[in-house]
Amino acid sequence: MWQLTSIELYKIFRRPRTYISFAAITALIGAVQLGLKVDGQSYVDFMIGSISSLEIEGNILNGYLICYIILQMLLVQVPLLVTLISADMISGEANMGTLRLVLTKPFSRTQWLLSKFFAASIYTLLLLTWMACMALFGSMLIFGTDDMMLLKSSYIVILDDTDVFWRYVGAFGFAAVSMVAVAALGFLLSIFSENSIGPIVTTMSIIVFLTVLSTMNIPFYNYIRPYLFVTHMNNWKEFFDVQVNAENQSLTGTIQNSSRIINSIIVLLLHIVAFVGAAVVIFKKKDITT
Amino acid sequence: MKHFKPYIKAIGKVFIVFMVAMYTYVNAYTQDMTPLVLKVKAKLDQVNSYTADGVMKTDIVFIKAPISKVKVFYKKPNTFKLERSGGISLLPKGGVSINMSNMLATTNFTAFAAGEETIKGVKVRVVKLIPMSESSDVVLTTMYIDEANLLIMKAVTTTKENGTYEMEMTYGKFANYGLPDKVVFSFNTKDYKLPKGITLEFEEGAKPNDANLLKNKKGRVTINYFNYVVN
Amino acid sequence: MQPVIEVQGLSKHFGTFQAVNDISFTVLKGDVYGFLGQNGAGKSTTLRMLLSLITPTSGTINIVGQSLSENRTGALRQMGAVIEKPDVYKYLSAYDNLRLFARLSGIKPTQQQLMQQLEMVGLAERAKDVVKTFSQGMKQRLGIAIALIHEPSIVILDEPTNGLDPQGIADIRNLILRLSREMHKTVVVSSHLLSEIEQVATRVLIIDKGKKLVEGDATTLFDPAQAIVELTCDNPNAALNVLQQSQWPQYLQPQRQSHIVLKMHRNQIPALNAFLVQSNIAVYSLQPKHSLEDYFLQVTSGAQHVATYQY
Numbered sequence: 001m002w003q004l005t006s007i008e009l010y011k012i013f014r015r016p017r018t019y020i021s022f023a024a025i026t027a028l029i030g031a032v033q034l035g036l037k038v039d040g041q042s043y044v045d046f047m048i049g050s051i052s053s054l055e056i057e058g059n060i061l062n063g064y065l066i067c068y069i070i071l072q073m074l075l076v077q078v079p080l081l082v083t084l085i086s087a088d089m090i091s092g093e094a095n096m097g098t099l100r101l102v103l104t105k106p107f108s109r110t111q112w113l114l115s116k117f118f119a120a121s122i123y124t125l126l127l128l129t130w131m132a133c134m135a136l137f138g139s140m141l142i143f144g145t146d147d148m149m150l151l152k153s154s155y156i157v158i159l160d161d162t163d164v165f166w167r168y169v170g171a172f173g174f175a176a177v178s179m180v181a182v183a184a185l186g187f188l189l190s191i192f193s194e195n196s197i198g199p200i201v202t203t204m205s206i207i208v209f210l211t212v213l214s215t216m217n218i219p220f221y222n223y224i225r226p227y228l229f230v231t232h233m234n235n236w237k238e239f240f241d242v243q244v245n246a247e248n249q250s251l252t253g254t255i256q257n258s259s260r261i262i263n264s265i266i267v268l269l270l271h272i273v274a275f276v277g278a279a280v281v282i283f284k285k286k287d288i289t290t
Numbered sequence: 291m292k293h294f295k296p297y298i299k300a301i302g303k304v305f306i307v308f309m310v311a312m313y314t315y316v317n318a319y320t321q322d323m324t325p326l327v328l329k330v331k332a333k334l335d336q337v338n339s340y341t342a343d344g345v346m347k348t349d350i351v352f353i354k355a356p357i358s359k360v361k362v363f364y365k366k367p368n369t370f371k372l373e374r375s376g377g378i379s380l381l382p383k384g385g386v387s388i389n390m391s392n393m394l395a396t397t398n399f400t401a402f403a404a405g406e407e408t409i410k411g412v413k414v415r416v417v418k419l420i421p422m423s424e425s426s427d428v429v430l431t432t433m434y435i436d437e438a439n440l441l442i443m444k445a446v447t448t449t450k451e452n453g454t455y456e457m458e459m460t461y462g463k464f465a466n467y468g469l470p471d472k473v474v475f476s477f478n479t480k481d482y483k484l485p486k487g488i489t490l491e492f493e494e495g496a497k498p499n500d501a502n503l504l505k506n507k508k509g510r511v512t513i514n515y516f517n518y519v520v521n
Numbered sequence: 522m523q524p525v526i527e528v529q530g531l532s533k534h535f536g537t538f539q540a541v542n543d544i545s546f547t548v549l550k551g552d553v554y555g556f557l558g559q560n561g562a563g564k565s566t567t568l569r570m571l572l573s574l575i576t577p578t579s580g581t582i583n584i585v586g587q588s589l590s591e592n593r594t595g596a597l598r599q600m601g602a603v604i605e606k607p608d609v610y611k612y613l614s615a616y617d618n619l620r621l622f623a624r625l626s627g628i629k630p631t632q633q634q635l636m637q638q639l640e641m642v643g644l645a646e647r648a649k650d651v652v653k654t655f656s657q658g659m660k661q662r663l664g665i666a667i668a669l670i671h672e673p674s675i676v677i678l679d680e681p682t683n684g685l686d687p688q689g690i691a692d693i694r695n696l697i698l699r700l701s702r703e704m705h706k707t708v709v710v711s712s713h714l715l716s717e718i719e720q721v722a723t724r725v726l727i728i729d730k731g732k733k734l735v736e737g738d739a740t741t742l743f744d745p746a747q748a749i750v751e752l753t754c755d756n757p758n759a760a761l762n763v764l765q766q767s768q769w770p771q772y773l774q775p776q777r778q779s780h781i782v783l784k785m786h787r788n789q790i791p792a793l794n795a796f797l798v799q800s801n802i803a804v805y806s807l808q809p810k811h812s813l814e815d816y817f818l819q820v821t822s823g824a825q826h827v828a829t830y831q832y
Binding site: 054055056057058059060146147148149154155156157158159160161163241242244247248249250252 | 347348349350351352353354355356357358373374377378379380381382
Binding site for chain 1: 535569572573574575576593594595597598600601602603604605606607608609610611612613617621622624625626627664667668671
């Protein structure tokens with residue numbers, strides 16, 4: 001199994017397109033960091049302008065907040081970069097014509113498919129690790145660390161600077177699960193197509209469509225929202241909210257809605273299992289006619 | 291607010307006239323409290339400057355903040371600074387900078403008695419303080435003064451820009467200098483603008499507390515001081 | 522000879538389209554088995570079913586004694602194949618492609634072994650070049666090297682000469698002969714061109730519209746003196762009766778519509794005619810179909826009614 005997975009990784013990392021994603025992330029994060037380094041104050045003014053009745057002191061625009069801003073922006077784009085590879089995993093082979101040569105080799109289709117999915121997942125994880133390095137460690141280096149102030153939609157959270165890093169570890173872990181779910185969807189769609197554009201566009205369309213549905217505050221959509229996996233993808237933010245005691249003091253090391261995170265992780269994992277399971281079942285019976 | 295000034299002044303004058311009239315009948319309610327306030331001020335003025343460490347708890351319904359260490363600096367006549375040691379602090383505007391000495395920085399005020407009360411078992415004189423300066427942000431301060439020890443136990447300050455604050459002091463070792471061990475600032479957060487999700491948060495049910503609670507809730511910042519260094 | 526591929530009643534539907542219809546055949550060890558048919562006759566579908574790329578609608582396939590459906594991996598280990606175009610990873614070199622497919626097959630050949638393999642197909646000098654720069658013929662040879670990398674006993678080549686120049690075609694032909702004669706592989710090779718099959722095959726299967734037409738020994742099939750004779754007469758039933766009670770029944774083939782079909786040497790046709798006339802059969806025509814080539818031309822020219830003959 002690992003043998004097959006390593007072959008797939010070898011193929012992924014021998015292709016120039018793989019590195020486009022890493023370059024894109026580097027460029028995007030660099031651009032955000034440069035922008036905030038040059039003119040961060042106006043961003044902060046804009047951000048705290050809405051809470052004019054409070055006096056805010058301290059280094060608000062520190063590495064922790066910047067990583068949050070970047071994550072918030074990029075976790076919308078990263079699915080595209082993940083899809084670029086995962087939705088190409090099978091369809092790309094069909095398109096190149098290598099699928100029929102590969103599948104005449106003596107190994108089981110299920111194993112091959114799973115190893116391909118693992119390879120796509122490893123690529124996804126590497127992409128996120130790279131993102132974490134750039135967005136978190138990069139920002140921590142450039143902007144330093146301090147308490148992290150977050151404006152939620154109706155309240156403000158201040159996290160002690162010693163209480164932030166582990167939350168990022170959790171958030172990136174969560175993001176990894178949600179991105180693997182995206183990869184799984186792209187992967188499933190890639191078995192139906194003989195070119196990679198179709199599944200890439202379809203995967204992105206589904207994600208954009210569901211995201212729009214899940215953000216529209218219309219009662220009808222509120223019923224279906226909990227069942228859409230994209231709704232759960234945003235819940236990495238739950239790591240950045242603390243519980244408070246009766247005196248409204250935030251309790252270091254706590255998470256306000258840990259059950260929401262666990263619930264989302266379960267939903268996302270179920271989606272991954274369902275997408276990959278469906279891919280295996282369908283692909284095992286699939287006639288290779290390309 | 292400025293155009294109210296003449297009226298306030300006028301009302302003040304009428305009030306004084308009224309009180310003078312009352313003086314003949316009810317001695318206690320017309321008493322000029324300026325000497326008492328000046329005595330309190332004199333006690334506070336013993337201190338040229340001080341620094342202190344403190345632990346600050348912020349209890350504002352829409353803010354989740356950790357307990358944090360703070361440092362305060364005071365220098366006569368009215369420099370007061372509160373710093374969170376290497377962190378971010380969110381405080382009501384102007385509120386926490388109003389300390390005792392600050393309030394009594396000038397002698398340009400009118401003070402008169404408004405009765406007696408008991409706070410924490412201590413009998414206190416209620417004194418209304420009206421600054422005479424046009425530029426003062428403070429409109430009215432009501433002080434609850436422990437006459438025997440010359441300590442301000444409680445102060446309610448109404449400002450033009452920043453609403454009404456209440457400060458409650460608890461004294462300990464530094465009572466001789468008129469420096470409290472604990473100060474509780476209370477203020478009304480009813481009119482506070484809440485942050486609007488600039489972060490494009492899609493979270494639902496994010497409200498930590500009931501909206502009604504939010505309307506009624508008073509904000510409170512509690513600072514426990516220790517390690518006073520007095521000069 | 523031991524059968525290495527046994528196919529029984531193989532059919533495949535794609536929706537309402539019947540691509541392969543009840544085909545049975547056997548490939549024996551050491552055969553160069555020619556698979557002949559027009560484009561779209563069902564050759565590729567049949568070969569893909571042998572390799573489990575396509576799941577049959579019905580029928581059984583045994584590879585070296587084991588059922589393909591029950592032991593897919595074991596069966597595939599016995600086979601190496603190039604189906605249609607030899608598509609490999611264009612961004613990798615010939616060497617890297619070969620190594621990758623070797624590892625996919627679960628083996629780790631040494632650098633020397635890989636180079637030997639490339640040498641066998643004449644690509645040693647271009648080993649390190651990316652495949653993108655290769656000609657069609659070179660890709661085809663690389664495809665064959667890849668098919669052989671896990672040392673299968675059966676090699677399946679689907680239209681290996683498609684799109685090649687005459688030199689390329691000759692190279693592939695020689696390679697097939699080497700595989701068979703020197704390396705003792707069983708080779709299944711498909712083509713829509715009789716001439717190609719004729720030059721390499723030891724046994725031949727012809728299919729059309731998904732149906733098997735002829736299976737037989739190449740030496741017999743390609744013998745120009747052998748003829749399929751179609752007899753048209755006034756009373757086919759009487760003629761058949763007469764023939765069955767004479768010295769001719771061993772030449773009879775399955776009847777097709779009003780024709781009686783016989784397979785015989787051309788020299789025997791006048792004697793047959795004389796016998797029929799003596800037996801009071803009014804012979805309208807006795808038409809010899811010249812050998813397989815005629816037959817195949819008839820098939821490929823789109824004749825509507827072609828019977829199944831067993832040679």
